[in-house]
Amino acid sequence: MTSETSPLRRIRPLPAQLINQIAAGEVVERPASVVKELIENSLDAGAERIEIDLEQGGVKLLRVRDNGCGIPGEELALALSRHATSKIASLAELEAVVSLGFRGEALPSIASVSRLEVRSRTREADQAWAIRGDGGDRLDAPEPVAHPPGTTVEVRDLFYNTPARRKFLRAEKTELGHIEAVVRRIALARAETRFRLQHNGRVLLDLPAAAGETGLRQRLAALAGEGFLAHALAVAEVAVDLRLSGWVAAPAFSRSQADLQFFYVNGRLVRDKLVTHAVRQAFQDVLHHSRHPAYVLYLELPPVMVDVNVHPAKQEVRFREGRQVHDFIFRALHRRLAAGELGLPGAPAAVPGRGEEASLGEAPVGSGSPPPPLPPARQLPLSAGVAGSIGERRGDWDPTQAIYPPSEPAAWEEIPPLGYALAQLQGIYILAQAADGLIIVDMHAAHERIAYERLKRAWEEGSGLRRQPLLVPLAVRVSEREADLAADHADHFRRFGLTVDRVGAASLAVREIPVLLQGADAEGLLRDLLADLVVHGRSDLLQSRVNEVLATLACHRAVRANRRLTLEEMNALLREMERTARVDQCNHGRPTWVRLTLAELDRLFARGR
Numbered sequence: 001m002t003s004e005t006s007p008l009r010r011i012r013p014l015p016a017q018l019i020n021q022i023a024a025g026e027v028v029e030r031p032a033s034v035v036k037e038l039i040e041n042s043l044d045a046g047a048e049r050i051e052i053d054l055e056q057g058g059v060k061l062l063r064v065r066d067n068g069c070g071i072p073g074e075e076l077a078l079a080l081s082r083h084a085t086s087k088i089a090s091l092a093e094l095e096a097v098v099s100l101g102f103r104g105e106a107l108p109s110i111a112s113v114s115r116l117e118v119r120s121r122t123r124e125a126d127q128a129w130a131i132r133g134d135g136g137d138r139l140d141a142p143e144p145v146a147h148p149p150g151t152t153v154e155v156r157d158l159f160y161n162t163p164a165r166r167k168f169l170r171a172e173k174t175e176l177g178h179i180e181a182v183v184r185r186i187a188l189a190r191a192e193t194r195f196r197l198q199h200n201g202r203v204l205l206d207l208p209a210a211a212g213e214t215g216l217r218q219r220l221a222a223l224a225g226e227g228f229l230a231h232a233l234a235v236a237e238v239a240v241d242l243r244l245s246g247w248v249a250a251p252a253f254s255r256s257q258a259d260l261q262f263f264y265v266n267g268r269l270v271r272d273k274l275v276t277h278a279v280r281q282a283f284q285d286v287l288h289h290s291r292h293p294a295y296v297l298y299l300e301l302p303p304v305m306v307d308v309n310v311h312p313a314k315q316e317v318r319f320r321e322g323r324q325v326h327d328f329i330f331r332a333l334h335r336r337l338a339a340g341e342l343g344l345p346g347a348p349a350a351v352p353g354r355g356e357e358a359s360l361g362e363a364p365v366g367s368g369s370p371p372p373p374l375p376p377a378r379q380l381p382l383s384a385g386v387a388g389s390i391g392e393r394r395g396d397w398d399p400t401q402a403i404y405p406p407s408e409p410a411a412w413e414e415i416p417p418l419g420y421a422l423a424q425l426q427g428i429y430i431l432a433q434a435a436d437g438l439i440i441v442d443m444h445a446a447h448e449r450i451a452y453e454r455l456k457r458a459w460e461e462g463s464g465l466r467r468q469p470l471l472v473p474l475a476v477r478v479s480e481r482e483a484d485l486a487a488d489h490a491d492h493f494r495r496f497g498l499t500v501d502r503v504g505a506a507s508l509a510v511r512e513i514p515v516l517l518q519g520a521d522a523e524g525l526l527r528d529l530l531a532d533l534v535v536h537g538r539s540d541l542l543q544s545r546v547n548e549v550l551a552t553l554a555c556h557r558a559v560r561a562n563r564r565l566t567l568e569e570m571n572a573l574l575r576e577m578e579r580t581a582r583v584d585q586c587n588h589g590r591p592t593w594v595r596l597t598l599a600e601l602d603r604l605f606a607r608g609r
Contacts, residue, residue, distance in 0.1 A: 038153050080133065114159070228260060274326050436597050486526075
């Protein structure tokens with residue numbers, strides 16, 4: 001670079017005010033960023049009640065008031081200086097940080113681009129104190145004021161002294177939407193805290209502190225919606241130092257956008273590629289690729305196992321044992337989705353909210369009473385362990401098995417989860433009477449899932465692992481890193497019928513492919529596998545491709561629409577559904593059955609009004 005294009009300047013320290021404004025560019029993107037930082041400070045202060053008041057989308061006025069521990073008057077000026085904090089004091093504490101904020105940059109950064117006032121009083125003090133700044137590098141001296149225990153931070157005229165930044169702000173409604181989203185995200189993680197959000201004098205959110213299971217349900221419904229609540233499956237898994245709890249929506253509640261995905265690590269909302277990949281993998285067999293799962297999940301692990309100091313706004317984290325965390329999340333959700341709404345054997349217990357214990361007593365969101373044990377039932381006659389028509393082997397039916405609705409009311413206490421078949425509708429649906437209402441089953445979709453799960457089981461047990469040798473090995477040029485990965489994962493490839501040898505520093509040879517994938521683009525498949533390994537450290541692409549073939553086979557061999565079934569055959573299908581993993585949806589992500597409760601039927605016919 002020449003002196004004509006860039007005049008030589010001497011190295012010199014930046015003014016304090018400019019330093020704070022540069023930091024504000026990283027921390028304070030818009031009013032919602034200010035709200036996030038201030039609410040996190042309130043939570044770190046132990047607040048049980050947080051109130052947010054806004055005017056003009058938070059640009060004219062943004063006030064956050066809490067009833068936390070407060071700031072001593074003699075520390076107020078220090079609280080507005082950079083890198084001053086009460087939350088960490090050593091490297092060891094930084095590596096095991098448990099607070100939401102810890103850098104000491106938020107308040108001075110906000111103060112540098114606004115007119116700011118902080119009023120605070122500790123619970124032990126008789127007097128509250130206030131400090132003010134006007135966006136310059138000097139602050140007024142603290143002065144005594146009237147204020148209850150806790151802290152109020154008032155931010156006025158955001159970006160008034162940085163007009164270039166202010167030009168990037170959007171319309172009032174847009175900025176308000178971002179703020180409301182921030183409050184909702186934080187409130188989902190802190191059910192024990194009351195939140196109140198007001199804009200231009202109108203209350204937008206008033207969330208009481210959640211107490212017990214009922215309070216958790218109300219908080220979840222208010223923030224994630226009644227639809228999510230109705231489809232929520234409770235998750236509760238523990239393994240060594242990892243604990244995953246929360247709710248995941250059944251695949252039938254999938255979304256066109258990833259707008260209902262909340263994942264918290266030790267109470268901090270994060271957007272993490274490793275987590276997203278693990279969740280997506282858990283849903284790969286029950287959700288169409290163009291749809292997005294919905295979930296509210298909380299991962300807790302020792303603070304030393306996660307680095308939260310990798311992003312200016314603390315939106316990303318880095319796990320010290322990323323593979324272990326990924327596999328734990330994947331297996332936990334995979335098992336829960338396999339159990340489904342019926343709660344198949346092995347399903348997890350009820351999930352408490354973050355920081356709560358399982359002593360909440362009532363049934364968890366999205367779950368019901370566990371189904372009673374079922375008597376041994378005839379397997380559906382899926383010929384050759386694959387698929388076939390129902391009723392091919394009627395001779396082995398045990399007539400002593402209860403397949404019809406019991407005549408005595410008391411006997412309904414032991415009714416199976418999907419009840420007993422009553423009739424077939426239009427050759428497509430099975431109508432069954434359950435203890436609490438009507439079950440409607442899409443017989444083709446249900447039988448398709450049953451057949452698919454059997455095919456997968458046969459494949460995983462080894463009966464499907466046949467390889468097709470290539471007449472001429474396929475040479476593939478790759479990078480040395482990719483060649484290393486291929487060598488390291490050769491056994492994994494071979495398990496799925498793909499034999500790949502390293503024949504040079506940067507070259508591979510494909511010698512065998514799975515019979516099920518005969519005719520596939522072997523080179524493209526290998527490159528996609530290696531790309532997954534480079535990005536995620538693992539790949540389930542082979543399993544996914546095999547599953548696609550098995551799903552196609554299951555679809556073509558499942559019982560077709562307009563096939564007339566006897567009551568015996570319909571009940572056989574219901575009993576098999578109750579024993580099949582992921583039976584709530586077919587291989588394409590569509591629901592296989594729905595329930596209309598007696599209360600819903602009463603509403604349809606206006607009974608009791």
